[in-house]
Amino acid sequence: MKTLKHSRQRDAILNCLIERHDHPTADAVYASVREIYPNVSLGTVYRNLNLLADLGEIRRLNCGSGPERFDGDTHPHYHFICRECGQIQDLPMETFKQLDTRAQQHCGGRIDSHITYFYGTCQDCLSAAEKNTAEKANNSVDKQAQV
Amino acid sequence: MKTLKHSRQRDAILNCLIERHDHPTADAVYASVREIYPNVSLGTVYRNLNLLADLGEIRRLNCGSGPERFDGDTHPHYHFICRECGQIQDLPMETFKQLDTRAQQHCGGRIDSHITYFYGTCQDCLSAAEKNTAEKANNSVDKQAQV
DNA sequence: ATAAATAATAATAACCATTATCAATTATAA
DNA sequence: TTATAATTGATAATGGTTATTATTATTTAT
Numbered sequence: 001m002k003t004l005k006h007s008r009q010r011d012a013i014l015n016c017l018i019e020r021h022d023h024p025t026a027d028a029v030y031a032s033v034r035e036i037y038p039n040v041s042l043g044t045v046y047r048n049l050n051l052l053a054d055l056g057e058i059r060r061l062n063c064g065s066g067p068e069r070f071d072g073d074t075h076p077h078y079h080f081i082c083r084e085c086g087q088i089q090d091l092p093m094e095t096f097k098q099l100d101t102r103a104q105q106h107c108g109g110r111i112d113s114h115i116t117y118f119y120g121t122c123q124d125c126l127s128a129a130e131k132n133t134a135e136k137a138n139n140s141v142d143k144q145a146q147v
Numbered sequence: 148m149k150t151l152k153h154s155r156q157r158d159a160i161l162n163c164l165i166e167r168h169d170h171p172t173a174d175a176v177y178a179s180v181r182e183i184y185p186n187v188s189l190g191t192v193y194r195n196l197n198l199l200a201d202l203g204e205i206r207r208l209n210c211g212s213g214p215e216r217f218d219g220d221t222h223p224h225y226h227f228i229c230r231e232c233g234q235i236q237d238l239p240m241e242t243f244k245q246l247d248t249r250a251q252q253h254c255g256g257r258i259d260s261h262i263t264y265f266y267g268t269c270q271d272c273l274s275a276a277e278k279n280t281a282e283k284a285n286n287s288v289d290k291q292a293q294v
Numbered sequence: 295a296t297a298a299a300t301a302a303t304a305a306t307a308a309c310c311a312t313t314a315t316c317a318a319t320t321a322t323a324a
Numbered sequence: 325t326t327a328t329a330a331t332t333g334a335t336a337a338t339g340g341t342t343a344t345t346a347t348t349a350t351t352t353a354t
Contacts, residue, residue: 003322003329003330004330005320005321005322005330006321006322006331007321007330007331007332009332010331025311026311039332039333040333041332041333041335042333043312043314043332043333043334044331044332044333046312047313047331047332050312060211062210062211062212063209064207064209064262065209067310068311068312078250080250080254080256080258082256089255089256091250091253091254093249093250093252093253096246096249099243099263100265102240102243103225103227103238105240106238106239106240107227107236107265107267108269108270109267109268109269109270109271109272109273110268110273111227111265111266112267112268113265113267114266115263116246116261116263117261117262118246118247118250118254119258119261119262120254120256120258120260121256121259122255122256123255123256124256126256126257149300149301150300150301151301152300152301152302152350152351153301153302153349153350154301154302154303154349154350155349156302156303172340173340173341174340186304187303187304188303188304188305189304189305189341190303190304190341190342190343191303191304193340193341193342194302194303195302197341214339214340214341215340
């Protein structure tokens with residue numbers, strides 16, 4: 001049996017994920033950990049992220065396109081992805097376990113879990129769009145005034 | 148503006164996706180289309196899959212690990228993924244639009260949709276496991292008999 | 295029907311994220 | 325302290341996908 005051995009690098013990687021809440025990519029974790037251990041290798045980051053995910057100490061996120069992301073929060077929770085800017089937010093809510101039961105009625109196999117990602121436009125992008133619209137309205141008023 | 152031009156290859160690709168219901172990867176589509184157009188290029192397959200997906204004529208599936216998959220059925224529906232064999236099945240059921248409303252209450256931005264994948268063990272793998280267990284039980288009985 | 299314009303293609307190179315390899319290092323157990 | 329085995333850093337390799345480009349096919353205008 002392969003017994004787990006302690007390593008500073010792995011600690012730093014896990015710590016990074018627990019501290020930051022932006023669901024970073026492997027590359028982003030790499031950048032963070034390098035601030036503490038400048039010699040850490042990208043391979044080490046990938047190796048440990050996979051190890052930790054397999055051990056259940058962190059979660060993998062695959063929310064559509066782009067590289068894999070990781071989450072230090074293993075409590076069951078949903079995520080919201082902004083289509084405009086791509087940021088991923090936690091949704092502070094319980095997961096709907098009853099979905100599995102409902103889906104089970106239409107499935108020959110045995111369902112034990114589900115993964116759900118919610119999509120839309122985040123607060124920031126909504127505000128930005130609003131501001132943009134307001135500016136355009138102003139411009140067209142100005143134009144009319146000029147005529 | 149770039150007006151769409153007709154092509155036999157694109158037809159074949161779309162047709163392939165409409166006909167097969169196993170949510171193939173780009174590579175699998177490539178293999179299928181090659182049976183009709185042996186000279187088709189993998190790049191052409193990727194280009195058209197992306198084009199069709201952007202036009203909304205097919206759907207992209209990102210169900211965890213592995214390469215992207217595609218679905219010729221654009222009606223809103225859920226998918227079930229077997230953890231044992233990796234196959235993806237359609238779940239013939241309505242999607243729960245009310246999930247968006249429920250999640251919205253916990254989200255600062257605006258939610259407009261969600262994607263859900265159900266996970267578990269498919270019928271085939273369940274049967275296989277059952278059969279396996281039965282065989283093992285038999286073997287241990289035999290062993291005992293031999294002693 | 296023919297020619298001009300341009301989108302689509304096949305072939306191939308490039309790209310990026312991720313995994314594999316391996317000699318050197320480090321943590322653990324005897 | 326030494327033997328061991330896991331972990332690392334460096335780097336090469338892999339796999340999926342996208343970009344490039346000269347050529348071909350489809351459409352449009354004549």
